[in-house]
Amino acid sequence: MKPGKEFTEMTSRSVSSNMLYRPMRRIYVFQVPTRIFHWINVVSLMSLIVTGYIIGNPPALLQESEASQNYWFGINRFIHFGSAWIFTVNWIFRVFWAFIGANKWENWRNFLPLSKKQWKEAWEIIKLDVLMIKNDTHLSIGHNALAGFSYFIIFIVSLVMVFTGFALYAPMSESWFPQLFNWVIPLLGGDMFVRFIHHASMWIFIVFTIIHVHLVMYHDYVEGRGELSSIIGGWKFIEEDILENKNKSEEQNTENEDK
Amino acid sequence: MENHPFGILEDLNTKKLTVYEEMKERGYSRRDFMKFCSTMAAFIGLSSSVVGQVANALETKRRPPVLWMHFQECTCCSESFIRTSHPIVADILLDKISLDYTETLQAASGHQAEKSLHDTMEESYGEYILMVEGSIPLANPGYCMIGGISSLEILKEAAAGAKAIIAWGSCASNGCVQSARPNPTKATPIHKIIKNKPIIKVPGCPPIGEVMAGVVVHLLAFDEIPELDNQGRPKAFYSRRVHDTCYRRPNYDAGLFVESWDDTNAKKGYCLYKLGCKGPVTYNACAVTKWNGGTSFPIQSGHGCIGCSENNFWDNGPLYKHLAEFPGFGIESNADKIGVFAAGAAAAGIAAHTIATNIRKRKLIDSNIEEGRKGME
Ligand code: HEM
Numbered sequence A: 001m002k003p004g005k006e007f008t009e010m011t012s013r014s015v016s017s018n019m020l021y022r023p024m025r026r027i028y029v030f031q032v033p034t035r036i037f038h039w040i041n042v043v044s045l046m047s048l049i050v051t052g053y054i055i056g057n058p059p060a061l062l063q064e065s066e067a068s069q070n071y072w073f074g075i076n077r078f079i080h081f082g083s084a085w086i087f088t089v090n091w092i093f094r095v096f097w098a099f100i101g102a103n104k105w106e107n108w109r110n111f112l113p114l115s116k117k118q119w120k121e122a123w124e125i126i127k128l129d130v131l132m133i134k135n136d137t138h139l140s141i142g143h144n145a146l147a148g149f150s151y152f153i154i155f156i157v158s159l160v161m162v163f164t165g166f167a168l169y170a171p172m173s174e175s176w177f178p179q180l181f182n183w184v185i186p187l188l189g190g191d192m193f194v195r196f197i198h199h200a201s202m203w204i205f206i207v208f209t210i211i212h213v214h215l216v217m218y219h220d221y222v223e224g225r226g227e228l229s230s231i232i233g234g235w236k237f238i239e240e241d242i243l244e245n246k247n248k249s250e251e252q253n254t255e256n257e258d259k
Numbered sequence B: 001m002e003n004h005p006f007g008i009l010e011d012l013n014t015k016k017l018t019v020y021e022e023m024k025e026r027g028y029s030r031r032d033f034m035k036f037c038s039t040m041a042a043f044i045g046l047s048s049s050v051v052g053q054v055a056n057a058l059e060t061k062r063r064p065p066v067l068w069m070h071f072q073e074c075t076c077c078s079e080s081f082i083r084t085s086h087p088i089v090a091d092i093l094l095d096k097i098s099l100d101y102t103e104t105l106q107a108a109s110g111h112q113a114e115k116s117l118h119d120t121m122e123e124s125y126g127e128y129i130l131m132v133e134g135s136i137p138l139a140n141p142g143y144c145m146i147g148g149i150s151s152l153e154i155l156k157e158a159a160a161g162a163k164a165i166i167a168w169g170s171c172a173s174n175g176c177v178q179s180a181r182p183n184p185t186k187a188t189p190i191h192k193i194i195k196n197k198p199i200i201k202v203p204g205c206p207p208i209g210e211v212m213a214g215v216v217v218h219l220l221a222f223d224e225i226p227e228l229d230n231q232g233r234p235k236a237f238y239s240r241r242v243h244d245t246c247y248r249r250p251n252y253d254a255g256l257f258v259e260s261w262d263d264t265n266a267k268k269g270y271c272l273y274k275l276g277c278k279g280p281v282t283y284n285a286c287a288v289t290k291w292n293g294g295t296s297f298p299i300q301s302g303h304g305c306i307g308c309s310e311n312n313f314w315d316n317g318p319l320y321k322h323l324a325e326f327p328g329f330g331i332e333s334n335a336d337k338i339g340v341f342a343a344g345a346a347a348a349g350i351a352a353h354t355i356a357t358n359i360r361k362r363k364l365i366d367s368n369i370e371e372g373r374k375g376m377e
């Protein structure tokens, strides 16, 4: 193989489509904890976005009642705080999982573009899937490098939400955990600005979700490897010939590195 | 009082009387004095068992020398202070604490005043309490210059010998209105300039008179800095948000909001959150202590809190909107408008991407379809 080729793992579909049928191999990519993390994250985040938006822009509901008769806004806030706890604990769990038990596609290394290989892969993805100046597919069994990095960014924004959220929550709480975030308020100069950041960052999640779900469906459609269902059942289906090519090129790659 | 932990204040100026002695001279009875002590103890948030301690301290201690400096400000703090509701509070604090130097209220002026200032600074170096009203304009030493000396120099000189500093009001605590973007005078609060002295921040525009009095009495009675929160404000007055003690709070929790200033909800006294009430992000004692001798406070009068005691409250406006303007995007921009725009752009982007996919990746998709068909044969 030509140098550099191993990063792209290009495969020409038209060649293999001469075959009568194409054997696929089933690969177990996302284990149960990762999948559970993902869906708890989705549900708690949706709840946080809806209840958070309502906290920021309350609609005029039940205006004919007396204050003593109803508590819907308080309940809305309660759901926000409850979901916030779930969201936070779930992320803490995912970080642990990335370091202990995770397989090589769930490992923390997937999320940080630390190796040259990941940078090259990300650039390849931009050319293939964003700009579409190359007409081919790319095989990354787990997340591709660009997707992995986008999850790292959303992890950072989640940290911002957790830090600002618990800092705002601390004065309403007796529990020790929120008090750990007290220092955020003076750092950012007061509750007003903290709340502003908390509110504005919500939109990053909304924009991320729109793009993320679209790209998942895009990959599912273009590659036909079961991308969308991989986060439900854990499986992806990879063409055997492509997988073998990839393994070969990886072997070659490590041999080159050894020299 | 001899074995007071700090034991500094009593020997300052032997000619000076204790607070109680001065009150007696002014014709206040023992009963008035005790009432005053319990009122102040209550303001500071002490239990009634400590009233005796406060009384004892005021009976035995001599007044501490005080320098009250005015820099870039509007004097609303002084105005608030001299209007503390409890007549004895006002009286004792203004007459009994020796305000050895304060531009607004002192009789002396010019060189005489400067002399009094320097006398106090020398005589009681390390003992006096420096109270500062106003921020320091750093942009130009000529701004707010007094007697040919820049504010910065005056502050530094006065702070050097101070035992403690009280930063009165939002100006001295966080810069207040004059530090709002673009902050033309580079108005700077005290704690950013003086780093080596204990500073008590008493923010508010102005702070509540009783709160100011409470802070001073605490210093007098206990000879130590009151307990401060992580932003340097006395916990007794600034540990709770206006929202936490607001009497309209049940309406907030019930989702009953005033929608416009003249609607029936306003008449019914619903929560002012949607009209920009900053109570949920403002730490102050307004809803507890209230203003003008406990008469009322802004929310009780139908107007939301503007967050006057918070850092940068002016830049976190508009005052009548809940959500702040998005900096750099002009008036009428807020995070939600920009967010909706970004989400719309993302949606448009994915629509374009979907169309492009079906054109540019046609061959690939067709070969997938073909392969899939063959698989059924
Ligand atoms: C990533 C998910 C989150 C989103 C999208 C989100 C969204 C929001 C939004 C839009 C607001 C309204 C802000 C305003 O305009 O005043 C809000 C308020 C708030 N959020 Fe979150 N939030 C999230 C996570 C959290 C977390 C992890 C906490 C931690 C406890 C938290 C605690 C709060 C608190 C305390 C408030 C203020 C509620 C009040 O004072 O009534 N949030 N959130």
Ligand code: HEM
Binding pocket: A034, A037, A038, A041, A042, A045, A094, A106, A142, A143, A144, A147, A148, A151, A154, A205, A208, A209, A212, A213, A216, A227, A228, A229, A230, A231
């Ligand atoms: C219903 C909508 C969603 C679907 C169908 C979906 C689907 C998927 C799929 C198929 C993957 C694996 C693809 C890959 O590894 O690149 C994935 C990964 C991921 N998604 Fe989603 N997603 C959804 C919503 C969300 C939302 C709202 C978030 C949160 C911000 C999110 C965050 C993530 C993260 C962080 C990963 C990496 C998972 C890990 O390794 O732990 N997803 N998602």
Ligand code: SF4
Binding pocket: B242, B243, B244, B246, B247, B248, B249, B250, B252, B270, B271, B272, B273, B277, B278, B279, B280, B299, B304, B305
């Ligand atoms: S009026 Fe303001 S401080 Fe009072 S409950 Fe409503 S938002 Fe909170």
Ligand code: SF4
Binding pocket: B204, B205, B242, B282, B283, B284, B286, B297, B298, B299, B304, B305, B306, B307, B308, B309
């Ligand atoms: S209610 Fe708010 S704006 Fe009004 S004085 Fe109190 S802290 Fe300042």
